[in-house]
Amino acid sequence: NSIRNLVPSFDHELVYNVLHGAKNSEHALQFFRWVERSNLFEHNRETHLKIIEILGRASKLNHARCILLDMPKKGLEWDEDMWVLMIDSYGKEGIVQESVKLFQKMEELGVERTIKSYDALFKVIMRRGRFMMAKRYFNKMLSEGIEPTRHTFNVMIWGFFLSGKVETANRFFEDMKSREISPDVITYNTMINGYCRVKKMEEAEKYFVEMKGKNIEPTVVTYTTLIKGYVSVDQVDDALRLVEEMKGYGIKPNAITYSTLLPGLCNAEKMSEARSILKEMVDKYIAPTDNSIFMRLISSHCKVGNLDAAADVLKAMIRLSVPTEAGHYGVLIENYCKAGQYDQAVKLLDKLIEKDIIVRPQSTLHMEPSAYNPIVEYLCNNGQTSKAEALVRQLMKLGVQDPTALNTLIRGHSQEGSPDSAFELLKIMLRRKVDSEKSAYDSLVQSYLKKSEPADAKAALDSMIENDHLPDSSLFRSVMESLF
Template sequence: MAYISASKRPHLRPRLYSDLSIISNPISLKSLYFFCSSSSAEPPIETETETESPVLLAEAASQRAPRGRHRNPEKLEDVICRMMANRPWTTRLQNSIRSLVPEFDRSLVYNVLHGARNSEHALQFFRWVERAGLFCHDRETHCKIIEILGRDSKLNHARCILLDMPKKGVNWDEDMFVMLIDGYGKAGIVQESVKIFQKMEQLGVERTIKSYDCLFKVILRRGRYMMAKRYFNKMLSEGIMPTCNTYNIMIWGFFLSTRVETANRFFEDMKSREILPNVVTYNTMINGYYRVKKVEEAEKYFVEMKGRNIAPTVISYTTMIKGYVSVGRVDDALKLLEEMKSFDIKPNAFTYSTLLPGLCDADKMTEAQNILKEMVEKFIAPMDNSIFIKLITGQCKAGNLDAASDVLKAMIRLSIPTEAGHYGVLIENFCKAGIYDRAVKLLDKLIEKEIILRPLNTFEMEPSAYNPVIMYLCNNGQTEKAETFFRQLMKKGVLDPVAFNNLMYGHASEGKLDSAFEVLKIMIRRKVPSEGSAFKVLVESYLRKGEPTDAKTALDCMIEQGHAPESSLYRSVMESLFEDGRVQTASRVMKTMVEKGVMENMDLVAKILEALLMRGHVEEALGRIELLMHGGWAPDFDNLLSVLCEKGKTIAALKLLDFALERDCTIDFSSYDKVLDALLGAGKTLNAYSILCKVMEKGGVTDWSSCEELIKNLNKEGNTKQADILSRMIMGGDRAAGRKKGNKLASVVS
């Protein structure tokens, strides 16, 4: 449709009417009165000016029939309730409500109270409209606010409002007091209920059977059966006759307190007063006797009810079924179920929820499976979802894993949230049966839907469920999936050491050593016990990958966690480090090994000591030698000295010989000569002199001719003092040797 300009009104009038004539849903020009601001109920008279207004006519013409359903305008009471819910109760909010409502009538006030989001909003609104003089509350609004406050346990407010009613000119009636009595009773404050009941008499409010029935229900719910009997007698003395409902309440209460004989007497008294029991009465009797495990008595009343032509209801049958199940008579319960179906009485959720646990306890899993199928077909969910874990467990115990899986499918069809525990039972039993592929499929659903992380889970997975599947995944190259699953368990606080060790083992076996070490760090940080076998696999994996340093780190962690590595593992790490040229790191592994009392693989130890000395790490080597000697193992000093001398490592040979002399180690004389010759050959005369003196002090020199070259070198270098001392020591040694020889000859001659 073309837009119409007001400035060209005279010229466009014919075009306008022609446009209007082709509108699919033309609007009568009389409807234009809705655009007027006039409050008159009658449509305005169509003057020539109004009908010829191009703007109004264009608006009317543009009003097409809206597609879909019309949206109902929001009611005024709903607007007020929303305002109270979204804004604090302040003077500003009160003014906003007042400007919105020109006049408060009873219907509006009642509807606002009824629609208030909570009792506090209702109470504030109730008091405000009264104090502001906007509305005078009547009986209906008083009843409504008392009902709201009683339901929300704001009973003192309700009581004050009730007792203040005469001041406002509103009369009491019994219903208001009944609501307050019931409210105190539901809150468990029986004494206040009794006081309100007594106050009715003081205030002149007539008490009928309605008040007494409410009081009986309150006091019997709390087990006050003696008080109930007293008030029952008082009721009779006041000339108020009990009804069938009264007797039903009394019988129910006495059974609740296990006063079976008293309940039975009231049942007989009811009949003596010619008050016919109804189906509720018989249901109460049946339920009461079932509660005290007297199913035979319950059967008697069930038969009597049918004999009186009182048709049993679904409650009657369900109660009897519950009684049979409670005493283990499951077959009778099944027969009763078939009977109620034959009378076209449809079982409900309570019926099925009562029967299913009994079937599971009696190991009648085929019947339970049929009942569950029936529930799914009728889309009836049980009242207690815990029955499903019982069904799954029972079917697994019976060896029917397909039926157990069907239970899980039934839960999904009935829109019942599946929990980790349900999957756990199935996964555990699939693993026990060796059907790992089905277990893994269930695990995939757990991971994908994050069922484990649901906050309202009541059935968690047990270790017996998740550990077998984690082990399977780790042993079959799917450790990453196992870790993803276990990390969800960790978020729920699970720190299972078996699972952790399996993950570390799996990652190491697959060569994902960074992931394995990450798992190890988590275990150490959270103080989770570890297994030595997992560490061994990790160390060996690092060695296979050619990363001896990381293998050594893993070995250290293994030791820190209290595990004792085998000597072969020590050797593997040391050998790998040694071959990689990391002699000092290998030396540290050797030190740890010796400190732990592992005195094996000494051939490799000798190589490490030799390499340390050859590389100039003499002090470290000497420290390792001393540690070995404390452990009862001494190195081959002669061989070490010989190698050092041959390689020209004279200082290392000197320190090693000095170390051996200080500890009185057994060394061959030829080793002394090799060291002295090496020192002299290297021009280290003073070092040779020093070690020779120590050797002479130990009596380790027999051939003094080898020392003459040392004396010459000392004199040549200007060390005459040392040369003289050495000469005197040699001369003294010769005389001592001569005396020993003369003594030997004299002894031979004699």
């Protein structure tokens, strides 16, 4: 009633715009039915088409189907566009059999089927790999006197390649030309992609040359497809050649182009080229489509011993607004430790701890033991056990209970004259049933003895024996002598 007070009359423009602007498909359906039930508006072809489109997009296909089939009861005629919309909607949901039934029902109900309906059906069934069914309907279409278009052939060729039917795709390409239908850039891109998928790069290159010979300009999609193909057969030099060629023609590589090329460069250990490509991406502020490439780049630079380049990858991530994770830092820290560049490893660790990167809930790449254990050991051997403990405690928040790291911390605190800190960690280990080491107990007991705290030394010794570590006779004697 409040709507009626606001709007005295409901015309076509108002109803259509309300449906078009609805953010919620359920609200759109309620409004569609309400204006009809309340006799405020008689729906026409356009409003039916709009609600079918909205419901199809929202996967409410049964509602859309009922509305479509009820149209004659309202004195409205069907047209092909509505049925094509429904065929496409069922296809997008993967319900191929319903798309086929609707296509057949068009014939039963006398709805004219043109090339538009056939193209919609071909796309649906080809997407699901039903290439034999597609061939049958293609022949049926021809028998009805409906001529295929360039778009029809593009869909069919795409579908055959998708199902691995390379020869059939090629036959349809030749049939297309024999009907004097000129292939366009989409046709050639499809042919090139199809041959790249089966790693027949000579054939792909042949069609690439052919399209240029016919003055059909390759697009960024053409070049990216070929680059991907060459990367897949480990011909990365050819991929690089194409990158330079496309730039020469004024075609700018995009995020997909770069993301396709970089893994190939890593595989081929062409890391100077990979570094240049990444710099180009940063300069153009083009982030890759898959962030996993950054871990590949860091690891690959480390593998060839270029730690500066690996560190530059981290900087590139920050400049491209790509979140850095503990795993990225971990690989670098591990390799800095292996190279004896502990100062650099510690600097990275400081950033990790300071920014709480380790404990970020959205993180998927965590530090591996091979990364944190060497730096923990270095810090504990160089009077920085507190910093090492800050790292380990952050790891423990993620559920990491590494016995190597914890025992190293106990030895570190003990050597630095902080046996109470060591004993506290030891008690945590015992509560959590983390394996302790005899050497950790030895350090702890000796640390208490050095501080002339015999009672605590005796408590540590008792714990040592309780946990199945047999003390050396000299250590046992030292504790006993300190007590008396």
